[in-house]
Amino acid sequence: MADVHASIGAEENNEMNFRQGVRDCIPTLLGYISIGIAAGVIGIAAGLSALEVVLLAVLVYAGSAQFIFAALVLEGSPAAAIILTIFIVNLRHFLMSATLAPHFTQYSVWQNIGSGILLTDETFGVASVKTQQKQGMTASWMNGLNVTAYICWIISCAVGAIFGNWIADPEALGLDFALTSMFIALLVLQLDAVESTKIKHYIRLILCIVILMIGFSFFVSSHMAVLLATILGATIGVVTEK
Amino acid sequence: MNVSLSMLLLIAACAAVTIVPRVLPFLIIRNLKLPVLAMRWLSYIPICILTALVVSNVLGENGPLSFDWEVIAIMIPTILFALWTKSLLLTVVIGVVLMAALRFFIG
Numbered sequence: 001m002a003d004v005h006a007s008i009g010a011e012e013n014n015e016m017n018f019r020q021g022v023r024d025c026i027p028t029l030l031g032y033i034s035i036g037i038a039a040g041v042i043g044i045a046a047g048l049s050a051l052e053v054v055l056l057a058v059l060v061y062a063g064s065a066q067f068i069f070a071a072l073v074l075e076g077s078p079a080a081a082i083i084l085t086i087f088i089v090n091l092r093h094f095l096m097s098a099t100l101a102p103h104f105t106q107y108s109v110w111q112n113i114g115s116g117i118l119l120t121d122e123t124f125g126v127a128s129v130k131t132q133q134k135q136g137m138t139a140s141w142m143n144g145l146n147v148t149a150y151i152c153w154i155i156s157c158a159v160g161a162i163f164g165n166w167i168a169d170p171e172a173l174g175l176d177f178a179l180t181s182m183f184i185a186l187l188v189l190q191l192d193a194v195e196s197t198k199i200k201h202y203i204r205l206i207l208c209i210v211i212l213m214i215g216f217s218f219f220v221s222s223h224m225a226v227l228l229a230t231i232l233g234a235t236i237g238v239v240t241e242k
Numbered sequence: 243m244n245v246s247l248s249m250l251l252l253i254a255a256c257a258a259v260t261i262v263p264r265v266l267p268f269l270i271i272r273n274l275k276l277p278v279l280a281m282r283w284l285s286y287i288p289i290c291i292l293t294a295l296v297v298s299n300v301l302g303e304n305g306p307l308s309f310d311w312e313v314i315a316i317m318i319p320t321i322l323f324a325l326w327t328k329s330l331l332l333t334v335v336i337g338v339v340l341m342a343a344l345r346f347f348i349g
Binding site for chain 2: 026027028030031048049051052055056059060061062065069079082083086087090091092093094095096097098099100101102104105109112113115116117119121124125126128129132172173174175176177178179180181182183184185186187188189190191192202205206209210212213214217218222223225226229230233234235237238241
């Protein structure tokens with residue numbers, strides 16, 4: 001990959017290479033493994049074959065979407081309803097891609113497609129902390145991060161699908177909390193990189209989002225609430241900044 | 243170990259609707275210089291979306307104003323630990339260990 005970048009004249013940051021991307025992915029792997037195994041187990045429980053579970057992991061590659069897919073298939077929902085629900089659940093990735101995309105404009109179309117297609121909540125979180133810390137973003141770093149997460153996810157889903165019946169209750173091990181604690185840590189790292197003069201503004205914004213989320217939960221699904229609270233929250237952030 | 247054609251088509255359609263929102267911004271922004279205001283708006287997205295995702299994990303599944311108190315109880319020490327260590331890996335590990343301990347002792 002490094003040769004390709006050199007040939008298009010992109011500046012390669014030595015500390016932001018493929019290997020560093022792989023390394024930066026490691027803290028998130030516990031989340032992928034536990035949720036991936038759970039997604040595999042639930043897929044089998046919903047009547048999908050192991051091959052279908054792996055296909056979902058390879059092609060859809062989104063934890064929440066795979067859980068919902070299994071639940072809707074089990075309910076016998078019509079195909080159109082399943083597709084629409086999956087679309088809404090993953091629409092938040094549009095905002096994440098739009099946030100990271102300005103850092104990749106110097107790279108080729110295919111590199112941009114590759115960075116986008118493998119984007120997840122977790123890789124977005126790690127990458128946005130890097131951009132917040134004003135570390136130069138490189139495509140090979142992003143590839144290292146994304147590919148590590150992708151391979152780990154597929155293996156975890158496959159393990160869940162094949163060995164699911166023998167794996168004891170993952171909730172008893174607290175593994176479902178891996179995702180929440182990861183989001184918490186990414187949020188703290190984001191705030192840590194904010195300039196000290198703006199920190200009050202960001203804390204107020206976070207309180208706004210909490211209130212918005214609770215408010216929206218009266219009217220819409222949690223996935224819609226995440227989307228609406230984020231769009232409204234970012235707008236409030238721009239309007240109220242000094 | 244088999245895949246029916248209808249299931250394959252359904253999975254493919256779901257893949258398509260997840261790929262479009264992921265890839266489209268990368269293709270649009272590559273060919274378009276965003277105005278400063280849009281960039282400022284986007285700079286708020288990470289903190290907003292991460293907060294919203296944390297809150298969505300706290301809100302219970304039994305309708306509005308239901309809270310997952312187990313998650314809230316463990317969240318507080320996890321936030322303090324994250325502030326103290328500034329480490330993603332250590333925070334994930336301590337969060338999982340605390341949640342396992344809580345469930346072990348409460349049953």
